[in-house]
Amino acid sequence: MKSCTKELWFNTKHEREFINITGEVDKLLKESGVQEGLCLVNAMHITASVFINDDESGLHHDFDVWLEKLAPHEPVSSYQHNHGEVNADAHLKRQIMGREVVVAITGGQLHLGPWEQVFYGEFDGKRRKRVLVKIIGE
Numbered sequence: 268m269k270s271c272t273k274e275l276w277f278n279t280k281h282e283r284e285f286i287n288i289t290g291e292v293d294k295l296l297k298e299s300g301v302q303e304g305l306c307l308v309n310a311m312h313i314t315a316s317v318f319i320n321d322d323e324s325g326l327h328h329d330f331d332v333w334l335e336k337l338a339p340h341e342p343v344s345s346y347q348h349n350h351g352e353v354n355a356d357a358h359l360k361r362q363i364m365g366r367e368v369v370v371a372i373t374g375g376q377l378h379l380g381p382w383e384q385v386f387y388g389e390f391d392g393k394r395r396k397r398v399l400v401k402i403i404g405e
Contacts, residue, residue, distance in 0.1 A: 275291055277395070284293050285389075286386060297375070308385055312396045318368060336364060
């Protein structure tokens with residue numbers, strides 16, 4: 268069995284941002300040499316997410332609007348967590364969008380469906396954060 272563990276690092280320009288990381292994950296898969304197995308992609312920060320969906324700007328805008336309705340940033344005083352911090356909404360947004368994805372590897376390729384892409388979602392950005400990519404298999 269082979270395994271590969273790498274980290275991807277991000278420093279977003281905006282507080283909230285969605286970044287397509289499919290190409291970077293695929294590059295790591297190729298480097299690993301794994302042909303059949305699993306690929307875990309995991310946000311290593313509690314105000315960030317990894318998820319799979321379509322790479323369509325209108326959808327990303329809709330995610331942002333929807334998440335802001337579900338967990339609005341303002342008023343920051345409405346969150347118990349915001350005593351000393353102002354990122355409670357980012358924790359809630361991460362909880363909604365998810366911490367990680369696991370993608371099957373078949374024939375040395377990420378076994379994604381049509382239109383599926385892997386994304387890093389940032390909800391408390393403008394600072395350095397990382398994503399773990401763990402690939403295991405034969």
